[in-house]
Amino acid sequence: MTPDDLLALASAGRTDELRRALAEAPAPAAETLVRTLAERSAAQALVELDAAPVPPGVRKRVRAALHALRARGVPTPASSRVARLAPAAAETAEAAAEAWIAVPRPGVRMVLVPRDASGRRLIVAILDEQERIFDGGRSPHASARGVREVIERGSAEDAPFVPLPPGHVAGRLRAAVRRPPSPHGPNAAASRTEIAEALAVEATLADAPHPARELAPDDPHERARAAAALTFSKHELPFTIDRPSLAALVDRLNAQLHSPLILAPALETERQMETLRAFVERDLSPELIAGLGLRLLDRAWVGRSRDAEAARTSAAAGTLLLERPTSPEAREVLRAFVQAHLRPPDAGDDGHGAPEEPRRRGGLILP
Numbered sequence: 426m427t428p429d430d431l432l433a434l435a436s437a438g439r440t441d442e443l444r445r446a447l448a449e450a451p452a453p454a455a456e457t458l459v460r461t462l463a464e465r466s467a468a469q470a471l472v473e474l475d476a477a478p479v480p481p482g483v484r485k486r487v488r489a490a491l492h493a494l495r496a497r498g499v500p501t502p503a504s505s506r507v508a509r510l511a512p513a514a515a516e517t518a519e520a521a522a523e524a525w526i527a528v529p530r531p532g533v534r535m536v537l538v539p540r541d542a543s544g545r546r547l548i549v550a551i552l553d554e555q556e557r558i559f560d561g562g563r564s565p566h567a568s569a570r571g572v573r574e575v576i577e578r579g580s581a582e583d584a585p586f587v588p589l590p591p592g593h594v595a596g597r598l599r600a601a602v603r604r605p606p607s608p609h610g611p612n613a614a615a616s617r618t619e620i621a622e623a624l625a626v627e628a629t630l631a632d633a634p635h636p637a638r639e640l641a642p643d644d645p646h647e648r649a650r651a652a653a654a655l656t657f658s659k660h661e662l663p664f665t666i667d668r669p670s671l672a673a674l675v676d677r678l679n680a681q682l683h684s685p686l687i688l689a690p691a692l693e694t695e696r697q698m699e700t701l702r703a704f705v706e707r708d709l710s711p712e713l714i715a716g717l718g719l720r721l722l723d724r725a726w727v728g729r730s731r732d733a734e735a736a737r738t739s740a741a742a743g744t745l746l747l748e749r750p751t752s753p754e755a756r757e758v759l760r761a762f763v764q765a766h767l768r769p770p771d772a773g774d775d776g777h778g779a780p781e782e783p784r785r786r787g788g789l790i791l792p
Contacts (some may be wrong), residue, residue, distance in 0.1 A: 431458040435470045443474070453748065455483050456643070463490035468501040482639050484616050489643075522591035522630060525576055528723045529584035531664035532559055536574050536579070536586065539627045546642055547572060548623045549579070550616070554664040555712040556719060558601050559610035563623035592633030593596065597719070599624055599632065604712075637726040640740035649754040651741035655721075657765035663720040666709075666766055674704050675767070698760075702743045705759045711750065717762065718746030 431454060434443040462470050469493070469754040474487045491501055522539040545568070550561035564571075576586045602621040606613035642648045665671075677700055721743030729736035744760045749755055 430674070432461055435462060435467070435474070456486060459483070459486040461492050463493060466494060466499050468494055468499055468749065472501060485639070486643065486684040508745075522595075522627075523572075524589050524591040524594035525586035526589045526594065526723060526727070527580035527584045527586045528573075528663070528720065528727055529580055530662070533720060533723055534580055534586070535589075535594050535598065536572075537591060537598065537627075538567065539591070539630065544568070545572060546626070547575065548598065548620060548627075549575065550620055551610075552597070552601055552603065553607040553609055553716075554714045554720070555604070555607075555710070556597065556601050556619060557604045557607040558613055558617040559607040560612055561616040562619050584727075589726065590633050590636055592631050593635055595624065595627060595630040596632030605716060635722045635726070637729070637736070637740045638744050640725050640729060640736050641744045642737070642741060648741045648745060650747045651738050652754055652758055655738050655742040655758060655761065657762050659664050662762070662765060663717065663724065665721075666713075666763065670708050671766055674700070674708070674763070677704075681715070693789075701760050701763055702756065705756055705763060709759060714746055714755075714759065715748050717759075718743045718750070721746065 431446055434446060437459065455781065459471070459474075468491065471487050471491050475484060475491065480589060495501055500545050513561040521541055522537065525536045525540065527534045532551045532553055535550045535552065537550075539546050539548075543672040544566055547564040547567035548561070549563070553559045580586055582668055598620060602617050606617040610616065616621065721739045725740035725743060728739070745752065746758060
């Protein structure tokens with residue numbers, strides 16, 4: 426739904442329809458709606474939204490807008506909390522499911538456990554860097570102990586499973602089975618078919634946005650500044666660029682290093698930066714960029730209790746890559762990601778503790 430559609434629902438007082446629309450609307454549309462209501466001093470509409478079961482991010486913006494209106498002296502009705510007699514079907518399904526995620530490099534592992542009167546069903550999936558099914562499967566009958574063992578033993582110690590909203594995991598898996606299977610997984614095609622069949626049974630699980638988006642700053646300019654602080658370590662990359670693409674980039678950079686053209690150091694550096702920017706714009710697929718954005722959100726969610734500032738930075742960059750992938754700020758995040766794959770000339774260490782042999786022609790840029 427567009428911001429105008431959301432505004433029409435809000436103006437008509439159709440709160441139930443509005444909150445269902447907000448559950449699926451992108452964050453910018455929700456931001457526009459709340460900002461417009463605040464500009465119109467529509468305190469009653471904002472209070473009704475605050476009392477409705479809207480997504481946490483929307484409620485956060487609504488309360489900030491109400492606070493700003495009160496600070497300006499605009500009278501606002503008292504908020505009321507009215508318990509519903511029966512939850513909506515999608516919310517019932519959400520409550521009757523559990524999900525976890527782990528992010529050992531280079532993949533992401535997801536576990537979804539819907540349950541009802543007939544028992545638990547287990548869906549496990551490993552996704553590659555482009556959010557394609559690499560491996561996985563399902564169990565139509567899973568015990569609580571069996572699920573616990575999957576969670577406790579299913580990932581490496583440095584990448585444990587953490588809870589994630591089931592609606593988000595279900596949405597990610599639905600999107601994954603619509604893509605071709607990963608070319609890297611020997612059982613990817615069969616796993617994709619099995620997971621697709623399992624998800625067809627869980628149609629009542631509503632998709633939900635990534636909860637780590639709430640860790641990113643709301644203001645777009647502040648979000649861009651936070652994303653700019655993200656750095657990548659070669660040994661801590663979420664995943665690596667495929668070798669043929671990276672080799673082609675390295676060849677272009679090395680050709681520049683050994684070019685007979687003599688340039689000032691500043692111009693030489695700028696020429697290398699232009700080559701990196703061109704690679705980002707032409708050689709990185711939209712699927713890989715979106716995959717990196719989701720992986721940064723995954724890392725932010727998993728690591729938020731250990732390092733809140735790092736999680737905020739990672740969430741800002743991930744949100745930026747998903748919402749504005751062609752913006753200059755997103756391009757800079759991608760350039761840093763690409764550059765982390767490269768070693769500067771004469772780096773001296775090949776990553777295995779053995780120094781490299783001296784070079785006579787200024788060195789090479791190596792992947």
